[in-house]
Amino acid sequence: MPLVPGRVCGGCTVCCSELHIEAAELKxxxxxxxxxLDGGGLCAIYATRPGTCRDFECGWKLTATLSDAWRPDRSGIVLIPKTKGNPPGFQEGTGVQIVLLRREALGFPELPGAVAAWVRTRVPLFLTLKAPVGLLAASAFLNTLVEGAVRRQDRAALIQVLEEMVEGLSRRKLEPATFGSAPR
Ligand code: SF4
Ligand code: SF4
Structure with missing residues (x-):
């Protein structure tokens, strides 16, 4: 998927902290x-960084309809393109994992509108709440739960479902994250 012209990471280094990386050079x-990651927010091994880093672009850099406020270090939300594991009936390679870096990020005002737009266009969405280090983040399929609210254009109901989902995710018993456990 092509990058949005002119959209650069700038001061954001979220993926260098928040992603599970399991490569020969870096785990x-x-x-x-x-x-x-050096003190200036730059990669000290940029030219030889692992393929995982080289290949990764977050959803904000790939989606022209998202405003600059969506930059992950500002919004508290990182969008991870999900290339496999979509439920039946959804096209493979089109999914988005919406990772809340903190619970309060659910209040990001542009989130409900984006979720509604994606649900309408059959983009499979997975809501994930960041886990403490060493645990696998809990994640849940979103579309079926919010379809009714999206159809009725009921923003309040949509937000309520999202809040209930986050509450549910926060109560999940989390499995330990280990190398080889492939969290996404
Ligand atoms: S999360 Fe996105 S904007 Fe932030 S550093 Fe990674 S690719 Fe760049
Ligand atoms: S190797 Fe470089 S690009 Fe990859 S996570 Fe580390 S700092 Fe970021």
Whole structure:
């Protein structure tokens, strides 16, 4: 998928901390700041960074309809393109994992409208709440739960479902994250 022209990471380094990376050159759990990230927010091994880093672009850099406020370090939400594991009836390669880096990010005002637009266009969505380091983040399929609210254009109901989902995710018993456990 092409990058949105002119959209750059700038001061954001979220993916260098929040992604689980499991490459020959670098293994780190989600939530652990990469040791290669220097004090200025730059990658000290940029030219030779692992393929995982080279290939990753978050959804904000790929989606022209999202405003600059969606930059993950500002919104508290990182959108991870999901290339497999979509439920039946949804096209493979089109999914989005909506990762809340903190619970309060659910209050980001542009989130409900984006969720509604994606649900209408059959983009499979998974809501994920960041987990403490060492645990696998809980995640849940979103579309079926909000379809009614989206159809009725009921923003309040949509927000309520999202809040209930986050509450449910926050109560889940989390499995330990280990290398080889492939959290996404
Ligand atoms: S999360 Fe997105 S904007 Fe932030 S550093 Fe990673 S790719 Fe760049
Ligand atoms: S190796 Fe570089 S690009 Fe990859 S996570 Fe670390 S700092 Fe970021």
């Amino acid at each position: 780190k759990l989600a939530g652990v700041r990469c040791p290669n």
